Structure formats: structure tokens, C-alpha cells
Amino acid sequence: MSTEELRKASCQPLKGAEHRLPADQVNALLVKLPGWTLLDDGRMIGRDYRFDGFLGALSFANALGWIAEQENHHPDLELGWGYCRVRFSTHDVGGLSRNDFICAAKADALLAS
Amino acid sequence: MSTEELRKASCQPLKGAEHRLPADQVNALLVKLPGWTLLDDGRMIGRDYRFDGFLGALSFANALGWIAEQENHHPDLELGWGYCRVRFSTHDVGGLSRNDFICAAKADALLAS
Numbered sequence: 001m002s003t004e005e006l007r008k009a010s011c012q013p014l015k016g017a018e019h020r021l022p023a024d025q026v027n028a029l030l031v032k033l034p035g036w037t038l039l040d041d042g043r044m045i046g047r048d049y050r051f052d053g054f055l056g057a058l059s060f061a062n063a064l065g066w067i068a069e070q071e072n073h074h075p076d077l078e079l080g081w082g083y084c085r086v087r088f089s090t091h092d093v094g095g096l097s098r099n100d101f102i103c104a105a106k107a108d109a110l111l112a113s
Numbered sequence: 114m115s116t117e118e119l120r121k122a123s124c125q126p127l128k129g130a131e132h133r134l135p136a137d138q139v140n141a142l143l144v145k146l147p148g149w150t151l152l153d154d155g156r157m158i159g160r161d162y163r164f165d166g167f168l169g170a171l172s173f174a175n176a177l178g179w180i181a182e183q184e185n186h187h188p189d190l191e192l193g194w195g196y197c198r199v200r201f202s203t204h205d206v207g208g209l210s211r212n213d214f215i216c217a218a219k220a221d222a223l224l225a226s
Contacts, residue, residue, distance in 0.1 A: 058178045068167060080189035
């Protein structure tokens with residue numbers, strides 16, 4: 001999938017290890033999302049975004065929270081003065097699924113819009 | 114200061130190690146704030162709040178963000194499905210100041226209101 005296809009895709013309910021992406025597919029998707037890195041032994045992807053001040057970071061978290069609710073796929077966030085750190089993982093598959101990359105692409109799109 | 118006095122106080126601009134609270138004062142304030150613990154070798158205080166779902170945690174972060182802007186004293190937050198972890202420290206004094214405890218009390222008050 002291209003970055004644009006990821007941005008336009010919707011998350012699907014996924015449960016079970018059969019939906020966990022193998023390493024080659026993870027790597028193929030990761031190159032479509034510059035700035036995102038593998039974390040937690042490949043079970044998670046993350047990106048750190050920078051902002052001016054606190055409210056920029058919180059506003060971004062809100063926009064991403066809106067998307068997360070729409071997609072029913074939620075990030076773990078760390079935020080404070082000037083930063084918002086985003087982490088996606090799919091606990092129900094025990095690692096990374098297509099949903100994580102879809103939401104990562106949508107997070108990036110918030111900054112591009 | 115009592116918990117109530119902390120809740121009603123306002124943060125003041127503080128800069129310099131002379132505003133860093135000594136351990137006995139830190140401990141005296143900490144007992145006024147059940148649930149808060151010392152972190153980072155005594156340079157930070159934190160509390161974890163639990164919520165139902167993602168939006169509860171994000172809404173709490175927003176309310177706390179409003180207070181942080183009013184007080185010009187900002188937390189570091191970690192949030193996701195069902196949780197919001199709050200951390201206060203005063204970088205400009207190199208540890209804990211009265212401002213951290215004031216904002217911690219105001220964070221607790223959000224749940225009591």
C-alpha cells in the first residue's frame with residue numbers, strides 16, 4: 001500500500017495472531033512513513049512530533065484522538081511542552097497490524113493538511 | 114499548606130535553585146496529596162488516573178491543559194485507553210517547587226468537582 005492508500009484506508013476489527021504482520025510486510029509499510037520507527041522489539045511503531053508550546057501538542061492529541069475514535073484504534077500518547085510522542089500497537093494481535101500503519105498515516109496527514 | 118490551600122493557590126514564576134523545595138517540605142506537601150508519589154530521585158511528582166476508555170483520559174488531559182495554561186506551569190502527560198499519567202517538575206529550579214504541588218492539587222480537584 002502507498003502512503004496515500006494508507007491515509008484513505010479504514011481500520012478493521014482485528015483479533016488473533018494471524019493478523020499480526022510479518023517482518024517483511026512491516027518493513028515495506030514502514031518505508032512509506034518517514035519519521036516512524038519500530039519499537040518494543042517490533043511490536044509497536046512510534047513517532048515524535050514537535051510543536052511550539054503546550055497547546056499545540058495538546059491540540060494535535062485531540063485531533064488524533066478524534067481519528068482514533070472514528071477508527072476505534074487508539075494510540076498511546078506522551079505529551080508536554082513542545083512535543084507529542086505517538087505509539088501504535090494492536091494488542092489484540094500481539095504486535096503490529098495494518099491498522100497501526102493506517103492510523104500512523106492519518107496522524108501524519110494531520111500535519112500535512 | 115493544606116490540600117485546600119494548595120488548590121486555591123496560584124503558581125508564581127520561579128527560577129533558580131533557591132526555589133527548589135528541600136526534602137522535608139516536599140514530604141510535608143506530599144502527604145496532603147494522596148495518590149501522588151515522588152519520581153526521578155525526588156525531582157518530580159506523579160500520579161496515574163484511571164478512566165473508562167480513551168476519551169475520558171483525553172478530556173481530563175484537556176481540562177488539566179487549561180489549568181496548566183492559566184498557571185503557566187505544564188505537566189508531562191502519558192495517556193491512552195483508560196489512563197492518564199501526570200508528571201510535574203519545575204525545570205527552572207532543577208527539581209520540585211511549590212508550583213508542582215499547587216498544580217497537582219488542582220488536577221485532583223478536577224476529579225472531585
